[in-house]
Amino acid sequence: MPFMTFEQDQTPESSKCNPVKNTGAIIMDMQASLLDAISNGVELIESNFLQIQLLQILGVPICFSEQVPSKLGETVSKLKDFDHDLPIFEKNTFSAFGAESFSVWLDKNDIKHLIVSGIETPICIYQTCVDALRLNIKVTLLSDCTGGRRVHDIQNAISQLRGFGCCVVSLETVIYSIMKDSSHSGFREVSRLVRNR
Known part of the structure; x- marks a missing residue:
């Protein structure tokens, strides 16, 4: 059964929150034209916005992918404009690994452990997770930060990914697993954001 492990960077150069070693996050294809077809699109924007805030507190590198932005538009501004330094990778393939x-x-x-979120779970999310696992990269899929058009398709994709070794849990489970206990320097700030969710 897949499980999550997060190793803290204890080097003197690490930031006040001890960034998690070898862990990164990708938020996939959160473009308005795609979100319009998803019933909980607004909720997904909010949950991914919270994810960005929390992972930045914990020092986890974050990136975005965009599916053919010349035709489908850019990542929604609430996410993209929060931190203009976060990289955005354009792709034509469904898997993010199609973007060199x-x-x-x-x-x-x-990065040896990839946290994955965004849309759509049965398509781009699924193929990205499978490609990461093939490269021996651990994958954690955020169940409350991903979505798609049809619930049945989402459930089937998640079931398959679990079988392949992908860990599927909520954002809060990941965040508190990274911190491990209340002595973590980011605990108070994280708790404040989570309480206001």
Whole structure:
């Protein structure tokens, strides 16, 4: 059964919140034209916005992917404009690994554990998770930060991904697993944001 492990960086150069070693996050294809077809699209924007805030407190690198933005538009402004330094990788393939720049980002940040969210679970999310697992990258899928058009398709994709070794849990489960206990320097700030959810 897949499980999550997060190793803290204890080097002197690490930030006040001890960034998680070898862990990164991708928020996939949160473009308005795609979100319009998803019933809980507004909720997904809010949950991914919270994810960005929480992961930044914990020092986890974050990136976005965009599916053919020249035709489908950009990532919604609430997410994209929160931090203009977060990289955005354009892709034509459904898997994020079709964007060479994404693979370069993974290597540059030495990412061996990928947190995945966004849309759509049965298509781009699914193929990205499968490709990551093939490369021996651990995958955690955020159940409350992902979505799609049809519930049945989402459930089938998640069932398959679990069988392949993907860990599927909520955002809060991941965040508190990273912190491990209330002595973490980011605990108070994280707790405040989570309480206001």
